[in-house]
Amino acid sequence: MxxxxxxxxxxxxxxxxxxxxxxxxxxxxxxxxxxxxxxxxxxxxxxxxxxxxxxxxxxxxxxxxxxxxxxxxxxxxxxxxxxxxxxxxxxxxxxxxxxxxxxxxxxxxxxxxxxxxxxxxxxxxxxxxxxxxxxxxxxxxxxxxxxxxxxxxxxxxxxxxxxxxxxxxxxxxxxxxxxxxxxxxxxxxxxxxxxxxxxxxxxxxxxxxxxxxxxxxxxxxxxxxxxxxxxxxxxxxxxxxxxxxxxxxxxxxxxxxxxxxxxxxxxxxxxxxxxNMITVNGQKMGKSLGNFINLSELFSGNHAMLEEKYSPMTIRFFILQAHYRSTLDFSNEALQAARKGYTKLMNGLRVLAKLSTAVEDAGTPDAQLNEELLKLSEDCFRGMNDDLNTARTIAALFNLLKKINSLYLGQLPMAAITRGTFDTIRSTYTQLVLDVLGLQEEPSGDVEEMLELVLGFYKEAKETKAYDKVDHIRAELKKQGIVIKDLKTGIDWAYEE
Missing domain, CATH: 3.40.50.620 (HUPs)
Structure with missing residues (x-):
């Protein structure tokens, strides 16, 4: 439309x-x-x-x-x-x-x-x-x-x-x-x-x-x-x-x-x-009032009002979950809920990528299901067009995501939707999430922590003489430009030179 x-x-x-x-x-x-x-x-x-x-x-x-x-x-x-x-x-x-x-x-x-x-x-x-x-x-x-x-x-x-x-x-x-x-x-x-x-x-x-x-x-x-x-x-x-x-x-x-x-x-x-403003317990957040939180403090968690650190995309989702003309009250609970909402949208992108290979034109289309999916896609834009209501858009995206997840879990038959319908729901979802709302995937964990975990598996494989696993771990890390070093003092890693 x-x-x-x-x-x-x-x-x-x-x-x-x-x-x-x-x-x-x-x-x-x-x-x-x-x-x-x-x-x-x-x-x-x-x-x-x-x-x-x-x-x-x-x-x-x-x-x-x-x-x-x-x-x-x-x-x-x-x-x-x-x-x-x-x-x-x-x-x-x-x-x-x-x-x-x-x-x-x-x-x-x-x-x-x-x-x-x-x-x-x-x-x-x-x-x-x-x-x-x-x-x-x-x-x-x-x-x-x-x-x-x-x-x-x-x-x-x-x-x-x-x-x-x-x-x-x-x-x-x-x-x-x-x-x-x-x-x-x-x-x-x-x-x-x-x-x-x-x-x-x-x-x-x-x-x-x-x-x-x-x-x-x-x-x-x-x-x-x-x-x-x-x-x-x-x-x-x-x-x-x-x-x-x-x-x-x-x-x-x-x-x-x-x-x-x-x-x-x-x-x-x-x-x-x-x-509108961001508030803390109903009072405007600002430097003049001394109740503000710097972005760097939000990202690090280093502030008395913070229970933990929050990622940039969690903060962005927190801002977008309210209409821009309404006040937005800060709380740790609201930020934690925003993190869950952001994660749910990101998982939807992954599901759509997997479903794109499963669409077939040879199935028997279900006219009612196709019409419902197209209507849900249209609903995602109604919020944006109604005074940039990102809160309403996000709610509509979650409604569309329920159907996407049902297709992924087999609760709805993929063969019942046409290629055109799938392309519409995929483009609606991905373009709104990524291009319009500006959300993007963040690394799910610290790379060094993940490497330490892998090195733990490597050490265990060596100790149990599971050399096939040892070789496999070495080979896979080498593909990522990382080499394992067996030292007298223990096991370490380095970037391949």
């Missing part, structure tokens, strides 16, 4: 049929990490969510340009306009250049996402590499009368913007409510309104990261980078802007305001898509 994807658009607050602006081309921008520390489980949820969207769009035949930024400047403490740059703060603590911090944690971010089988974006721009584009955008907003300069800093004028636009259209916030609930804080005296946000900040004498601009030596505001870089690589209006729900306000709200106030005069993206 022809697949039609529907996505929930935060901007309109409803599910909409996905229709690209310039099909078959799709432009997608996703807010990436601020690289001042190791990635944690919350970062993984956003990365996996939009990886699956990227994969599914390509599966549907679209040509996708996926842009995911790296924030390496301008993100101040507490996501505010005052305080120290998060990266600069880490650089001072570790006695490093800020860009050493950036490179170090960017490398770790890439490596951890690679383990999770997250595909790299097509373009990964850095904020510090696009200062010129950000300055140009500020100049446009100033020219349009929606920003002002004070003492070398430039601020976006939210009340002035709101006279002709709607600040709060994405998040549903009301500007009067925001004003009544926002107190002026120390260091904010330059602003005309407490809602105004920085487009450019003049650097204090001790501030390391600084660039020349028409207003001062300084650095761009955090919100500005995404507006400038998405416009550069995807145009003034593109298809999808994604990110975590915690970025909806103020970050994404400010992006829309900047885009409308500049010469673009657009909402930047047609569809705004947000993944």
């Amino acid at each position: 022809q697949q039609k994807l529907n996505l929930y658009n935060t901007l309109t607050r409803k599910k909409e049929e996905f229709e690209p602006l310039h099909a078959p081309f799709v432009g997608m921008y996703v807010c990436g990490p601020t690289v001042y520390g190791e990635p944690h489980l919350g970062h993984a949820r956003s990365a996996v969510t939009f990886d699956v969207l990227y994969r599914y769009l390509k599966y549907l035949g679209y040509t996708v340009r996926y842009v995911r930024n790296v924030t390496d400047v301008g993100h101040l403490e507490n996501d505010a306009d005052e305080g120290e740059d998060k990266i600069q703060k880490r650089a001072k603590l570790e006695h490093l250049e800020p860009m050493e911090v950036v490179q170090h944690y960017t490398n770790i971010y890439h490596e951890e996402l690679r383990k999770l089988n997250v595909l790299p974006p097509d373009i990964e721009p850095r904020a510090s590499g696009h200062i010129i584009e950000q300055i140009e955008m500020i100049q446009e907003i100033l020219k349009n009368g929606l920003a002002y300069e004070v003492n070398g800093s430039v601020y976006f004028d939210v009340p002035a913007y709101n006279k002709g636009h709607h600040y709060g259209k994405l998040s549903g916030r009301n500007i009067d409510d925001l004003l009544s609930n926002t107190r002026a804080t120390e260091g904010q005296e330059e602003k005309r309104s407490p809602l105004d946000f920085a487009l450019w900040k003049k650097a204090s004498p001790q501030h390391i990261m600084r660039w020349p601009s028409p207003w001062s030596e300084g650095f761009p505001g955090w919100h500005l980078e995404c507006s400038a870089m998405s416009r550069k690589y995807l145009g003034i209006t593109f298809d999808i802007h994604g990110g975590g729900l915690d970025l909806m306000f103020p970050h994404h709200e400010c992006e829309i305001a900047q885009s409308q106030a500049s010469d673009s005069h657009t909402d930047a993206a047609k569809y705004w898509v947000h993944n």
Whole structure:
């Protein structure tokens, strides 16, 4: 059947049929990490969510340009306009250049996402590499009368913007409510309104990261980078802007305001898509709350909240077993259940590979069984098309897997299904599991431990003078490029040279 994807658009607050602006081309921008520390489980949820969207769009035949930024400047403490740059703060603590911090944690971010089988974006721009584009955008907003300069800093004028636009259209916030609930804080005296946000900040004498601009030596505001870089690589209006729900306000709200106030005069993206948070006992997981678990800790099991270590594919399945717009609560029990679910799907791939040699066209087809199998295959796509509901897709895959296992165990006759039906269920299952959900087979055990086990059998065969087994074990390991060494001190192995 022809697949039609529907996505929930935060901007309109409803599910909409996905229709690209310039099909078959799709432009997608996703807010990436601020690289001042190791990635944690919350970062993984956003990365996996939009990886699956990227994969599914390509599966549907679209040509996708996926842009995911790296924030390496301008993100101040507490996501505010005052305080120290998060990266600069880490650089001072570790006695490093800020860009050493950036490179170090960017490398770790890439490596951890690679383990999770997250595909790299097509373009990964850095904020510090696009200062010129950000300055140009500020100049446009100033020219349009929606920003002002004070003492070398430039601020976006939210009340002035709101006279002709709607600040709060994405998040549903009301500007009067925001004003009544926002107190002026120390260091904010330059602003005309407490809602105004920085487009450019003049650097204090001790501030390391600084660039020349028409207003001062300084650095761009955090919100500005995404507006400038998405416009550069995807145009003034593109298809999808994604990110975590915690970025909806103020970050994404400010992006829309900047885009409308500049010469673009657009909402930047047609569809705004947000993944929900990972929680711990109902509280959002995050660095600011101190309840986060780094991915490296999950993989090693080295964290007080962990009962054991969990593999990258277990983590990926854990994320996928919930709809991306629902909260996902962390627990060891949930991760252990995810491991079982992931293993079950992997076993299904092995069963299908074995069944593929058993299909015969000479049998007597059972029309009802064939129709049932084809319907189960169609059901697997309904979840994906219904706002990327991977939880529903996984449930449908398990339903299909029950029939696959029944065929394998002989409870259903293989001769009763046609080659066409089998090819459909096989392609549905394998493509969704591997290509769309992005799950992959992981080694089932430690190679060295397995070798030690084999050497134990080898030693036992030698001691019992079962030389045929000794020769067989030697020969089989040699095929794998491994040689057994009989030493005076015992038995060892080495790679064949």
